[in-house]
Amino acid sequence: MNNLNAAELCQGVSYSNSTAEFGSADNAPVVVVDTAYCRAVVSLLGAQVLSFIPRGGRDWLWLSPRARFTEGQAIRGGIPLCLPWFGVNRHQPGLPKHGFLRSREWQLRAAECMADGAVRLRFEISSAEGEFTQFPWRYQVVAEMVFSDTLRLQLTISNSSATTMPLSFAMHSYLAVHGLDSAVVSGLDGQHFLDNTDELRRKLLRGEQRFEGEVDRVFEGVRTDQRIETSERRLRVSGTGCDTVIVWNPGAVLARTMADVGDSYGQYVCVERGRAFADEIELDAGAEWRAEMCLSQAP
Template sequence: MITDELELTSTKVILRAACDVYPNAGELPVIECITPKCRAVIALQGAQILSFCPSDGHELLWLSPLETFEYGKAIRGGIPLCLPWFGVNRREPALAKHGFARNQSWSLDNVTETAGGDLALRFLFQSSAEDLQVFPWAFSARLDVLLSDTLALNLSVLNSSDKAMPLSFAMHSYFAVSGLSALALDGVDGAEYLDNCQNLTQCRQEETLRFSGEIDRVYEGLSGTQTLRDGARAISVKGTACDTVVVWNPGAVLADTIADVGAHFAEYVCVERGMAFADEFLLAPGQRHEASMTLAATST
């Protein structure tokens, strides 16, 4: 749809190669969006938001400075869409983690500008015959992105097969932070969680979550809003119909084994929304599931 640059009333949407935006990147196509309220970069692979910087100049998302942007390889950072399963596939554990939609190209279907200067983009994905070899349910997905002074995502998944489809997913947000020692996460207090650092042992969050060492926690059926406090900045994560909250940072020891993280582990924290583990469900033939997530940063 966009061959070079689309200029609307007060916004620009520019198709670029990743190497034109990021050092050490390849030719993977990305879309740069410039509006009066923000600047964003979105990869067509996975419809993955890589950057969202409101007009206050503070980047919301973390993208690994070691990322090489190779076709078919997961991009470390931004907001990957883990789909049609999250984490290890519980039926076929040998399959790649987090599904295949994040490693394939999505199409940009529509771009519109609101009267207030917000920018709406719609991306589409259709599973292929090759995908059916590993996930024998045909499905399509749509991602609607609204760029304003906040970032809103609406993910819609349609089961177009003739049998009930197991579905788990996550909008896997990597947030850029100033460091780990002063961070705190509100909105999980008193909740039960599975601790993936202890073989998914069930635990209870007795106090405000803070970050010291590796954290990999799954809060099932939580919903609501979580707020990540980073000094004078607060990042709110609000979701609807995505009731699983996943919180992750690898810590220094594990990060040293992850090639595209390494010494950069203290620059980000993942607070994700989705439907996974006990929140995984069966999507009936012809049924659509819609989930939304809104991210906003404010000064406190």
């Protein structure tokens, strides 16, 4: 199964590479969406949105200036797709963190210019034979993205195995901020969370989420939208079929140990939607799960 060729792309969609777009040495293939609504860049590696700039605005996403674009290595920033599990695999901790698919190349199978001027892209990937000894289920994933004055990302995960498949995932959005000390996340007041900086102890958030030092929190069973407010902008993160909210920033101490973050830790917060921990899914044989996350401007 191959990518669409350049002649099959709709108006406003083109192929480029990571060198031309971000100055990287890796020259990895990317897809560019350039319309009256926005300019966006998506890597074929990981089907990962790397940039989303609404017309007249600034990028909603953060991409590390030290990001690498090499198959088998995760790209730091944008919206990585963590599949078919999120974080450390709870059943087999020795498996790669965040699954296989964020560091594999996906296939672009459709590029559609919609009647309202938006663009829809569809990427597909299937489980690889080499994974089967580690994760003995066969699955397919479709990622559909709609680019307008909002960014919509829909995942459809199908289990083509004969047995029930454990599934957790996250749409791991790195949201750009201009000053971490001014970043505030609302919509989680009164929610319990698992604190990954304190052995996953269960705690209660009172008020807004702020960022003072390392923050690594998993909120399960969340039905509300989140609002991210900084001195520059207000964004809303909403979702269906993805009731787990993960809020993360490494803080200065941990960031110093991360080669692709370093002093840049204050330029982003992660507010992710997915299904993890108590929200993990047991996906029946032949069944599929659909989830959607939307980033939009908040009033």
